[in-house]
Amino acid sequence: MPFLLRFREHWVRPALFFGNNPISLAGGAVTTASGVIMIGYWVMELFGRPNDNPYLGIIFYLILPALFVLGLVLIPIGVYIRRKALLIAGKIPATYPKVDLNDRIFRHGLDIVLVATIVNLMIVSVASYRGASYMDSPQFCGQSCHVMHPEYTAYKISPHSHVDCVDCHIGSGAESYFAAKVDGSKQLFEVALHRYPTPIPSPVQNLRPARIICEGCHTPARFVGEKLLVKSSFADDEQNSETQTVLVLHLGGLDGLSHLTGIHGVHLGHIEYIATDTSRTSIPWVQRRNADGSDTVYAASALNGRMPQGDRRVMDCIDCHNRAAHTFVTAEEAINRAMADGAINATLPWIHKEGLTLLKASYSSQAEASAQIPAQLEAFYRTSDPAVLSAQADLVNKAGKELALLYSQNVFPGMKVTWGTHPNHIGHMSYPGCFRCHDGDHTAKDGTAIPQDCAVCHNLLAVDESKPKVLSDLGIQ
Ligand code: HEC
Ligand code: HEC
Ligand code: HEC
Ligand code: HEC
Ligand code: HEC
Structure with missing residues (x-):
């Protein structure tokens, strides 16, 4: 096979010679390690439940592929630096150290390098495909970044919770895809530098005309x-x-x-x-x-x-x-709906008035609200109507939890989203x-x-x- 032979003589031998340097070796190690972990994860995913933890996603779909490619890039960089250093020192050998092609083990080693290159190309293409589709998933858009917390929370309980963010926010076609990725990367930096607006303003001027977005699923007929x-x-x-x-x-x-x-x-x-x-x-x-x-x-x-x-x-x-x-409701709508549904029991005396007061009070964070609201509701009944608390403790408890939930679905102190921030038209x-x-x-x-x-x-x-x-x-x- 003349091609294989030429490849071994002109490429592999010098590559092995120059590649024997710390940078290239480290590169090889990084690539191999991340490749093995990624493939392991893909196999696991094939058999296991899909994982929607956004941080695992970031590691497996974005960071590991990046490390994999970084390793691949380090190899030629190491080769280049060593070659240049030897060139300056005048130490490039006329012929590269003889590798014995009659040695079976060595010959197989060279074939492995060739095969590995092809496999690497395949891994890179699978990884970049998966990385790109991961970046389109609601988990990535909505969960990996706390800035999206209000919109993601509202989205999860909306009739569109099974429609991907990108179906509404990004057009189809390569052009809008790249525009969105460029814009998204800019936004990632802004988030990292804490230079984002709170609350996030409506992106309506960047959306495609709604009739194109919405009528893809809802036909007027x-x-x-x-x-x-x-x-x-x-x-x-x-x-x-x-x-x-x-x-x-x-x-x-x-x-x-x-x-x-x-x-x-x-x-x-x-x-x-x-x-x-x-x-x-x-x-x-x-x-x-x-x-x-x-x-x-x-x-x-x-x-x-x-x-x-x-x-x-x-x-x-x-x-x-x-x-x-992303329907954020008013405090009145929230409690009226919960009481109509029975999630908050309407037989509890004064629950509407007291619940509304607790919902509208100001708390420094969602965590504080979910501790304070149930505790204060209980305190209210303990002082004003202890009989209710002793007879219906479980209903009071449930109402307190439900009120805290309503708060956490609509008010996000960290993003300055509160009752009425995003009007519904x-x-x-x-x-x-x-x-x-x-x-x-x-x-x-x-x-x-x-x-x-x-x-x-x-x-x-x-x-x-x-x-x-x-x-x-x-x-x-
Ligand atoms: C059914 C279509 C649709 C889906 C699905 C959707 N959005 Fe939106 N989103 C909109 C529209 C429309 C607006 C503009 C609201 C306005 O102008 O008042 C918006 C506004 C926003 C805003 C700006 C802040 C705000 O509340 O106005 C953010 C941030 C956002 N969406 C993030 C997301 C994320 C993250 C997802 C996926 C988890 C998502 N969206 C899914 C239609 C959608
Ligand atoms: C002038 C305002 C207005 C415009 C523009 C409008 N809608 Fe509506 N739409 C409404 C109102 C009001 C309702 C009823 C709301 C309710 O049920 O509380 C509604 C209800 C709906 C419903 C639910 C129907 C049902 O069975 O309950 C869908 C789906 C819908 N609209 C889709 C669309 C789509 C898609 C467009 C754009 C092509 C659109 N709407 C444009 C005002 C509008
Ligand atoms: C990818 C498909 C898809 C797209 C795009 C989409 N929707 Fe929907 N929409 C749905 C589904 C699915 C439901 C839920 C139907 C159900 O639960 O009965 C729904 C429900 C609705 C409802 C009824 C909500 C209710 O309270 O009953 C309205 C209104 C609506 N969509 C408006 C819109 C508007 C406006 C847009 C464009 C910004 C849009 N949809 C884009 C699939 C879509
Ligand atoms: C331009 C259209 C329009 C006009 C004019 C209009 N309404 Fe409405 N109204 C609506 C829509 C749409 C809703 C349903 C909102 C929703 O889906 O929750 C509504 C809901 C209501 C409700 C129930 C709201 C609730 O949440 O309890 C009342 C009460 C009401 N309208 C009274 C009136 C009265 C009184 C007038 C005349 C002065 C009036 N509306 C004029 C569009 C209109
Ligand atoms: C951006 C302005 C605008 C908004 C917002 C708007 N409309 Fe209209 N609407 C108009 C105009 C303009 C007309 C046409 C008036 C005419 O032909 O005399 C109209 C006409 C109508 C008509 C027909 C009136 C008739 O004489 O037969 C209805 C019904 C209506 N709107 C309902 C609604 C409802 C419900 C909403 C809210 C969900 C709404 N509109 C929001 C601008 C608006």
Whole structure:
């Protein structure tokens, strides 16, 4: 085999000669060790449960492959340095020390070097593929970096907890992939240097248009027509009196002529607006493109005919569903929902009032809150109503734990995320939401306003009623 022979004579012999230096040898050792550990881990993963510990991921998918490549790079560097040193000293031999090709063991050794090179190339390609897909995983995006703690926590309990972060945050195709990696590396440095904004601002200007992201999974033809919503709330009295609001939302969908109607139908594609703050809460200027190609501008009266400063944006899903994957609720919503679900028992006297007070108090960290909230709830009953504590200690205990959980899902003192930091643009009760535009104050030149009539968006079947009749008519209660 002439190729193998030439390879041995012209490459392997000098390589062995020059490679016999501490740097190259250390490189070889680092590469071999990390390669063996990585392959061991891959085999283990094949048979075991996938591990979602982000720190193991960083070690096995990022650090070990980096060490593996570093070792490979050290080998030629060592060779180069030794060769240069010998060249200067004039000590390069005319012929490299004879290696005896008749020696079977040595000949096999050389073949192993060739095979090892091929195997190394394979390991590097598998490792870089796995490293890249690991960097796309929610564990890496959300868990390896404490900065993402609020968004990851909310994501985990959202309807999108099985959608990868990158499906929404990064486009497909090589270009957006590399843009995201460059941006991500920059952010890693900023995190390392503690130079990141708290709270993290909305990245909405970097996202692809929502209709591309969201309609990949949600087709408008499947949008529901009318949607029934039932909301419970509890009062601050001793009995935590429960009332309910029942409404039918005109969500819309495709009509017989394939036109989208209702809330979903009227906003998509032809409405532009200018917001004057980063959370897009203040929207003084709205423009609608009409069917005949003309434009209608709806301006807030405070503008007095001026154009506001800010980027124009075409309204899409994210202008209403901005919190699709990261819903932070208000303290009132959190406790009302938990009590409606029974996670906090509504028969405990004063639990709504006291729970809300504890949720809204200020704590220095989540750890402090999860210790303080249950302890203070217990202290409350011990002083105000010891009979409750002795008869229903387990319910008080459970309520305390649930309140602490609600706090930990919504308030992140370290990232300056607290109740209300990230407004939710659906609805209009806790935040301006729909009323950012539908406030009756956005008027066109002809005097028509973006409508605020309650009936345009929903039928209110019951508002804050105790045991509303409509629910029993519907067979819900
Ligand atoms: C269903 C789509 C979707 C998924 C999945 C998703 N996000 Fe988001 N994310 C968004 C949208 C939309 C916003 C913009 C919110 C806004 O403008 O108010 C956002 C905002 C953010 C922000 C900015 C801070 C904030 O709360 O506005 C961070 C950080 C973030 N996401 C991280 C993540 C991480 C980490 C994951 C995965 C664990 C993830 N996202 C998964 C859609 C998504
Ligand atoms: C990769 C697929 C995927 C993408 C992309 C995606 N979603 Fe979803 N979405 C889902 C799934 C799955 C559910 C859960 C359905 C369920 O639990 O019934 C869901 C649920 C929802 C719900 C209903 C939530 C509820 O409370 O019932 C809304 C609203 C929603 N998505 C909006 C969006 C928006 C807005 C975007 C774009 C920012 C988006 N989705 C992107 C898959 C996706
Ligand atoms: C004008 C505001 C607005 C826009 C724009 C909008 N939605 Fe919605 N959407 C709503 C409201 C309001 C609801 C009902 C919320 C609720 O159930 O509490 C809803 C509900 C949904 C649901 C849940 C339906 C169900 O069965 O409960 C999905 C899925 C959804 N929207 C997807 C989208 C997608 C995808 C887009 C973009 C193509 C979009 N929406 C654009 C306001 C909007
Ligand atoms: C960025 C501004 C903006 C936001 C935010 C917004 N809308 Fe609209 N909406 C408009 C404009 C503009 C029209 C068109 C008015 C017209 O055609 O007369 C409209 C029309 C509508 C209509 C049809 C009205 C009719 O006369 O039939 C409904 C229903 C509606 N919006 C519901 C909602 C809901 C629900 C939300 C919140 C989830 C919302 N909108 C948020 C700008 C907005
Ligand atoms: C532009 C559309 C729009 C208009 C106009 C509108 N609403 Fe609503 N409203 C909504 C949406 C969307 C929700 C559902 C929010 C959600 O999904 O939680 C809602 C929810 C509600 C709720 C239940 C909220 C809760 O959390 O308990 C009440 C009460 C309500 N609206 C009252 C009114 C009244 C009264 C008017 C008339 C002055 C009005 N709304 C006008 C869109 C609108």
